[in-house]
Amino acid sequence: MTILRPTRREMMVLTAAAAAAGIPGMSIPARAAGLAPTRTMRGGANNYRPGAPIVNRIGGGGFWMSGTVRRAGDGAPLAGQRIQIWAHTTEGHERDARSHGATLTNANGEFRLEMPQIVPAFGQAHGHLAYDSGDFKTVFLRPVMASSKDTSLSAHFVLEPA
């Protein structure tokens, strides 16, 4: 019986450690030199399909993926950058081509793409975004929705020159 108690306590410590380890790149402090580049998130590139077409909307829409793209250092907004987006939605699995699409940032470095509702897959409601056009270093993001009932999700890129 006594053997169970330390095991549970250890489990809680390990859970906390695992949770903390699960979000690297989100805790990088801003450097004195300026805005630090965004790091690729673990699992961000999973089920990536290179060359997703630029679309007005993925599928039937109803859910909004948005974000910004800025330059590392001075934080200047980057216009015309191609961001690829995919997720497990009400209309398809992550691997399906129809679940993938791309959009371009506007003059303020902002992007916004309508897509089908993201639903929990592999235990979490999450999306995937990629910047891989080559001018800057490739970055893959995997933001998680605070609630699977959310109808929008955002992710932000700070890119450094390739």
Place this chain on the structure above:
Amino acid sequence: MRTEKSPVRALLPWIGLTVAVLTPLALASMSPLLQWRGPVYIASGFAGILAMGLMLVQPVLVAGYLPRLGPVIGRRVHRYVGGCLVLAVVAHVAGLWITSPPDVIDVLLFRSPTPFSVWGALAMWALFAAAGLAVLRMRVRVPLRLWRRGHVTLTLVAVGGTIAHVLLIEGTMETVSKVALSLLLGVIVAKAVRDLKIWSLRR
């Protein structure tokens, strides 16, 4: 434990165990997530839920909590159910692999972004090791007390890992039945470990 009870009272633990295993499966079959998943993904989820249910059956069998089922048959069924449990976990992981290979590879390499998957992988390896010890026991002579402690230690890791795995996941399991099965599993395993005096110096 095994005093003769009335036939009806003797049935209660059997009914309770059946309900405990089948209810989470029945409620998961009503999950709204199923409509957006393919058959392989759906099957792998149910294999995982079934595995957790079989996990509950194991201590019940080996500690003799089912009336009218003798210890010899109980242990024989425990071995059989253990084999089914391993197969259910293999089906769970294989189905997920087919659904999304990179996500499963990340989990097996312990580099997944999701903390619950680490617990799942830990539970899986502990379960395989516990089953491996069970197979070895028929071939290698090890003092029974030592063997039991090893088998039970691995089992506790598998059970703890499974509970953490399911509680952190947003999947097809219905929340109340998920928490209830987790609590029941933890309580029954703790009771069996105590009743079987796994860590007492002498038996």
